[in-house]
Amino acid sequence: MPELLHALVSTPGRIAALALFVFVCAGLVAAIWRVYRRRRARARLVADIRGAGFESLCDVLVPDGMGGT
Numbered sequence: 001m002p003e004l005l006h007a008l009v010s011t012p013g014r015i016a017a018l019a020l021f022v023f024v025c026a027g028l029v030a031a032i033w034r035v036y037r038r039r040r041a042r043a044r045l046v047a048d049i050r051g052a053g054f055e056s057l058c059d060v061l062v063p064d065g066m067g068g069t
Contacts (some may be wrong), residue, residue: 049062 045062052060
């Protein structure tokens, strides 16, 4: 195993490529997580509104995500 690790990082170009690959993967994971969180929050809001029932909603303020309602 140490030989494989040594072979992967034996040249400066490979170290830079490996670092770039890790950086890009971390960015993709962060972007996917952000989209997932937004969709999950939206689904919860829709479920809460539907669960309350249209007939019982009166004078309800729903935040629009931009500081308004």
